[in-house]
Amino acid sequence: MQSSKTVRSSSLGSFNWNEYHNLERIHAWLDELQTMYPNNVKTVSIGRSNEGREIKGVIIDLKPGNRGNNPLTGMIEGGIHSREWISPATVTWIIKEFLTSDDPDTKFMAETFVWHIFPVINPDGYVYSFLNDRMWRKNRNLLYGTNCTTNDDLSNGIDLNRNFDYLWMTVGASSDPCTQTYAGPSPASEPETQAISNYLLSLKRTGNVLYYFAFHSYSQMTLIPYSHLSGIDVLQVTNYADLYEIAIRGAEKLTQKHGTNYQVGTSADILYSVSGSSFDWVKGVGDIPIVYLFELRDVGEYGFLLPPEQIIPNNEEIMACLVEMDRTTRELRYYSGGPSLYASLISIIMSAAFVTIVK
Numbered sequence: 001m002q003s004s005k006t007v008r009s010s011s012l013g014s015f016n017w018n019e020y021h022n023l024e025r026i027h028a029w030l031d032e033l034q035t036m037y038p039n040n041v042k043t044v045s046i047g048r049s050n051e052g053r054e055i056k057g058v059i060i061d062l063k064p065g066n067r068g069n070n071p072l073t074g075m076i077e078g079g080i081h082s083r084e085w086i087s088p089a090t091v092t093w094i095i096k097e098f099l100t101s102d103d104p105d106t107k108f109m110a111e112t113f114v115w116h117i118f119p120v121i122n123p124d125g126y127v128y129s130f131l132n133d134r135m136w137r138k139n140r141n142l143l144y145g146t147n148c149t150t151n152d153d154l155s156n157g158i159d160l161n162r163n164f165d166y167l168w169m170t171v172g173a174s175s176d177p178c179t180q181t182y183a184g185p186s187p188a189s190e191p192e193t194q195a196i197s198n199y200l201l202s203l204k205r206t207g208n209v210l211y212y213f214a215f216h217s218y219s220q221m222t223l224i225p226y227s228h229l230s231g232i233d234v235l236q237v238t239n240y241a242d243l244y245e246i247a248i249r250g251a252e253k254l255t256q257k258h259g260t261n262y263q264v265g266t267s268a269d270i271l272y273s274v275s276g277s278s279f280d281w282v283k284g285v286g287d288i289p290i291v292y293l294f295e296l297r298d299v300g301e302y303g304f305l306l307p308p309e310q311i312i313p314n315n316e317e318i319m320a321c322l323v324e325m326d327r328t329t330r331e332l333r334y335y336s337g338g339p340s341l342y343a344s345l346i347s348i349i350m351s352a353a354f355v356t357i358v359k
């Protein structure tokens with residue numbers, strides 16, 4: 001049984017999710033959105049890559065001019081690893097849903113926050129994965145190249161998700177430029193890393209940044225900071241129990257959509273130990289409360305080469321997950337307002353009425 005409510009448009013403007021799009025198309029679409037929604041969408045460029053490309057995103061504010069001086073804010077990154085094409089395809093879908101969904105909980109999540117959303121934060125690598133090497137992961141900084149024995153030009157580029165200045169080069173990162181996890185010559189050496197770090201810190205100065213989500217593939221996991229902690233040590237994150245509950249409830253909703261299963265935990269517990277990733281930095285240095293890294297479909301059948309037919313189902317289940325996570329975050333009182341506060345007010349009024357009656 002499919003209600004009309006669950007039938008979603010698979011295009012917005014000139015953009016669709018039937019195939020993977022290159023950087024030029026994605027950036028053109030962001031400009032198009034600004035034209036389509038002049039009061040609610042503004043494109044923003046937060047810096048330039050090694051090769052001079054814009055690190056471009058959109059700011060979505062569905063209630064402009066009505067925010068007070070400390071607006072609830074969320075930030076989303078995609079495409080830090082260029083071969084993980086499903087990541088920008090997911091992040092662009094989230095933009096579409098925030099702008100067009102008539103589902104009440106999605107609308108609430110979209111309207112309550114000012115969203116800063118960056119589909120491709122490693123633009124050079126993304127272009128390279130379309131034009132030269134489909135399996136390219138890192139950025140395209142050529143400065144630290146050495147002669148490698150491998151055939152695939154691994155000597156060029158730095159793994160941006162090991163380059164952030166939080167426990168840099170502690171675990172799961174390499175000082176060897178020939179590896180896929182080369183962390184760079186120093187913490188935050190890369191312009192892409194600096195752009196994200198500086199922008200997040202600037203958002204903190206002007207708003208109440210509650211959310212940061214990073215999208216990767218593959219493995220079907222919701223990862224909680226910090227990526228080097230396992231076992232009992234995960235409790236070094238003071239709100240770990242909340243982060244776990246939020247993620248579990250999201251994953252349950254995700255599974256209800258298309259039967260896909262996601263695991264929840266720290267990377268060290270369920271994937272591998274890592275340091276210097278963007279989302280760990282956002283939690284550890286940025287001190288943002290609700291921070292996750294999603295490893296999207298699948299679990300290895302296609303891996304990075306996820307067929308385009310899976311883009312929309314992947315996106316639908318992630319959206320269901322995010323909305324449930326937002327609802328849970330609200331229930332845990334990270335912010336007030338919305339359906340759950342209304343419901344609790346009603347219950348207070350009802351119980352007061354009940355007390356009056358029994359008296």
Ligand SMILES: [Zn+2]
Binds near residue numbers: 081084216217
């Ligand atoms: Zn990745």
